[in-house]
Amino acid sequence: MYRLFHRIDKGLEPVSNMFKQHVVAEGMVLVQQAEDTTHSKSETPFFVRKLIELYDKYMAYVTLTNCFANNSLFHKALKEAFEVDDAIEETLDKVVKLLSYINDKDLFAEFCRKKLSRRLLFDKSANDEHERLIITKLKQQCGGQFTSKMEGMVTDLTMARENQNNFQEYLSNNPSPSPGIVLTVTVLTSGFWPSYKSCDLSLPVEMAKCVQVFNEFYQTKTKYRKLTWIYSLGTCNVNGN
Structure with a gap:
């Protein structure tokens, strides 16, 4: 369908709208399931995990060359589909309250931190404000120690954007040390993030x-x-002529 409609002027707009509506419909099914489980209190719902899995599933469709080919319309549609509205926020409140039923909160916190790190580092987060909203609700329920590292991770990403702007300004004022290619660096505070292995690589001259x-x-x-x-x-984009 994408290959057919992308040849038509503005032909992808209705397709992206249908895609958005489909994602919203699946998301609302998860919301309803979370509400039903919350009311019954029969088990702890993994609403956030299911929501992340749903996002990852459709992000894969958006980025696949033989599907939506990274088209900006579908990126926008997916982002809008995951906008947190009042119904979802209310459900988050209920789900977070059920954390009191989890025995190993440290394990759950580590699970949340690893998932958050992937969303932040690989740009899979729908919205920074939504991440802060979830963290705030977790903090209210479980205390500041539970969320301190997650708060630090989100702050790191905010600081990284500011740092990148400063780096670009530095290059503008000092053209001689220019790396010659577009470079974006995200500086993280090691104490906040999961452990990542560092290895020595023989980098190409340009990257070195x-x-x-x-x-x-x-x-x-x-x-x-x-x-x-x-x-x-890290990631590297190579454009061919």
């Missing part, structure tokens, strides 16, 4: 220069923090 230039920039910001590069979490 990127690392060198950013290290030089970072030293102008602070001399008391050491950067450890986690290449396994």
Whole structure:
């Protein structure tokens, strides 16, 4: 269907709207299931996990070349489908309250932290405000210690955007150390995030220069923090002519 309608001027708009409506419908089924479970209190509903799985499922469709080919209309449709409305927020309140029935809250917190890290680092989060909303509700229910690392992770991403802007300004004012390619670096605070393995790689000359230039920039910001590069979490876009 995508291949057929993308040849027509504005032909993808109705397709993306149908896609959005379908995702919303599936999401509301999860909302209703969570509400039913909350009322019965027969088991702890994993509403957030199911919602993440739903998002991952349809994000895969959006990014697949033979499906929606990363088209911006479908990215927008998916994002809008996951906007938190009053009904979902009310359900989140009920689900979070059921955390009192979980015996191993530390294990649950670690599970939440790992899932949150993937959403934040791989840009799978629908909205930063929604992440903060969930964390706030968890904090109200379980206390600040339960959510302190998750709050730190979201703050890290906010600071990373500011840091990236400062890096671009640094390159503008100092053209000589330019890495020559577009470089985006996300600086994380190790104590907040899950542990990631660091390995020594023999980088191509162009990428090695990127690392060198950013290290030089970072030293102008602070001399008391050491950067450890986690290449396994990086991505590289190569455009062919």
